[in-house]
Amino acid sequence: MIGRLRGTLLSKQPPWLLVEVGGVGYELEAPMSTIYDLPGIGKEVILLTHHAVKEDSVALYGFLREAERALFRNLQKVSGIGAKIALAVLSGVSVDHFARLVQSGDVVALTKIPGIGKKTAERIVVELRDRVDGLGTSLPGTPASPGAPPDAAGEATVALQQLGYKPAEVTRLVQKVAADGDSAEAIIRKALRAALGG
Template sequence: MITSLTGTLVVKSPTEAVVDVRGVGYVLQIPLSTYAKLPDPPTSVTLLTHLQVRDDALVLFGFATNDERRMFRLLLSVNGIGPRLAQNILSGISAAELQSLIRTGNASALTSIPGIGRKTADRIIIELKDKLAKDAGSTESLSVDSQTPMEVRAETLQALLALGFQRSVAEKAVRGALQETQGKALGVEELLKRALRLAGSGR
């Protein structure tokens, strides 16, 4: 599975980006939220991806942040929402705003997004509200005063768990790494490096 692409952004439009990776050009469908974050080509970029497998094609969707991709995948879990509609939703509203509307049950605001009627808005709220609540609960232990975004903290925690660390050890390591760098916003790579050092030392 292709989970991310790093290469040279050679083309970008409000719905599509082309990334050249060692001479191979990958076409990615993107929401407006990602388009707004992309630099002007040609520039080196990293995009997180979601691969849609169809009978007649393989379609890559690209995202600037893990939060965008996570919400895209959550939207796909809603009955009646496919990749194109999910992309359209994230083009009409940011991932953070979408989460807020779902948590507060604001169906009226969701219907302002083109392609979303009242029934679809209600279904999104009903099917995703509990899932978002569980996600919030899983990251409460990482609520340390830091400039590092919560999505980076959550991704780092998941990486440590995937490496075989117990949750209590992984959470303690991430918190420790965040406390060491309270005035600095870290990316996943740097935070993971620091957390691995702490987890390995048993601190």
């Protein structure tokens, strides 16, 4: 099992990261909560990982904080939730906010996360209510972006679609929140807040 990686961040194209460790490039999927707080390309990064091996695939997921990795793992114990939905949850809400939603039984708010319908939200509340205690930790603020790429809106659009949002909804969200000079990460963050009514 691969539990932690320390290396150089070679690329980040949400939700994908490429980290070089000892000459080997590891491709990982990460939630936006981790991507927001990553250092710049070429900088050293330390990621906690979840290594998933299935019959037809091997995947590696990266997280900056233990609370995120723990929630990612706990979510997949709920029937009907796989890695894609678990990443969408972590991309859409903080661990603290998710824990509050589960503890208060807010099924309506949970259904605003892509891939989570009413029945799945109800299962999450029932199955995770006891497990989310202690997961919530204050997360650091997002560092300022060093500069927006030339097509930040396009990059944000692709990332949001990979998180499970429908193309028409993504286009509407990006047009609604994008401002001149925004980085892709800033657009994604604002779009996720808008989608979840935050």
